[in-house]
Amino acid sequence: MADVDVHLLDRGRIEADANFVLDGSTVATASNPNPDLRYEEFLVWNLVIDHPKGTVLWDTGSHPEAGDDYWPAPLYEAFAHVDAGEHDLEDDLAAAGYALDDIDAVVMSHLHLDHAGGLYHFEGTDTPVYVHARELEYAYRSGNTDTGSVAYFPPDFDRELNWSVVRGDHLLYEDFRLLHLPGHTPGLLGARIDRGDETLLVAGDEAYWQENYDGQSMAASLLWDNRAWRESLDRLHELELEHDADVLLGHDTAMLDRFGETW
Numbered sequence: 001m002a003d004v005d006v007h008l009l010d011r012g013r014i015e016a017d018a019n020f021v022l023d024g025s026t027v028a029t030a031s032n033p034n035p036d037l038r039y040e041e042f043l044v045w046n047l048v049i050d051h052p053k054g055t056v057l058w059d060t061g062s063h064p065e066a067g068d069d070y071w072p073a074p075l076y077e078a079f080a081h082v083d084a085g086e087h088d089l090e091d092d093l094a095a096a097g098y099a100l101d102d103i104d105a106v107v108m109s110h111l112h113l114d115h116a117g118g119l120y121h122f123e124g125t126d127t128p129v130y131v132h133a134r135e136l137e138y139a140y141r142s143g144n145t146d147t148g149s150v151a152y153f154p155p156d157f158d159r160e161l162n163w164s165v166v167r168g169d170h171l172l173y174e175d176f177r178l179l180h181l182p183g184h185t186p187g188l189l190g191a192r193i194d195r196g197d198e199t200l201l202v203a204g205d206e207a208y209w210q211e212n213y214d215g216q217s218m219a220a221s222l223l224w225d226n227r228a229w230r231e232s233l234d235r236l237h238e239l240e241l242e243h244d245a246d247v248l249l250g251h252d253t254a255m256l257d258r259f260g261e262t263w
């Protein structure tokens with residue numbers, strides 16, 4: 001059995017309209033044609049997965065200058081990472097007792113700009129950066145053509161990185177398996193981590209909030225493929241049931257209470 005600890009790093013808050021996350025959260029009706037919109041807080045987290053075979057950083061958060069004109073203005077208007085500047089990756093790692101030098105490998109759940117903004121710390125190093133093949137392809141296509149998704153920002157990921165490309169599920173270390181969960185993006189990776197009879201499922205942005213995990217769809221702008229998203233959700237539900245697993249969701253502030261600092 002792998003003696004693994006998982007540390008949850010609080011990387012700050014994004015503020016955005018709840019309609020992005022809960023499709024049809026606020027709808028106008030005949031009796032209430034101008035309802036109040038819900039402007040909500042979203043948690044950004046990273047993980048340090050401390051495994052006997054290596055110390056893994058899961059995602060890298062937003063670039064610290066996200067709100068200082070680094071992110072394109074229309075994107076920041078829609079998804080305001082209001083405190084990215086107070087959440088430098090090195091500081092947040094230090095708060096959990098780690099330094100950048102301790103990181104043996106990085107896993108990118110996907111390459112959206114609230115996840116890939118800290119990759120520059122690993123530029124020019126030989127630290128492997130795990131990513132799904134379809135994610136890397138889609139990110140480059142999105143960044144360099146007018147097809148794909150605007151949520152990929154090439155200055156985050158178009159760097160000299162030691163990419164380690166996976167093509168399906170991938171056993172990273174003993175009891176630590178990457179799961180391909182397409183839907184939110186083509187190459188979204190989650191994880192299954194086992195410790196004795198305990199199981200942690202890292203769902204990540206497959207479900208931003210608990211409501212998504214319970215089946216309420218995210219808006220079309222956050223779903224690359226709705227049918228693939230449903231199938232990935234079914235897969236997670238089955239694993240959760242089979243292993244009585246804890247499930248870590250992508251942007252739900254309740255995760256801080258549910259997991260505390262360490263799993």
Ligand SMILES: [Zn+2]
Nearest residue numbers: 112114205250
């Ligand atoms: Zn995200």
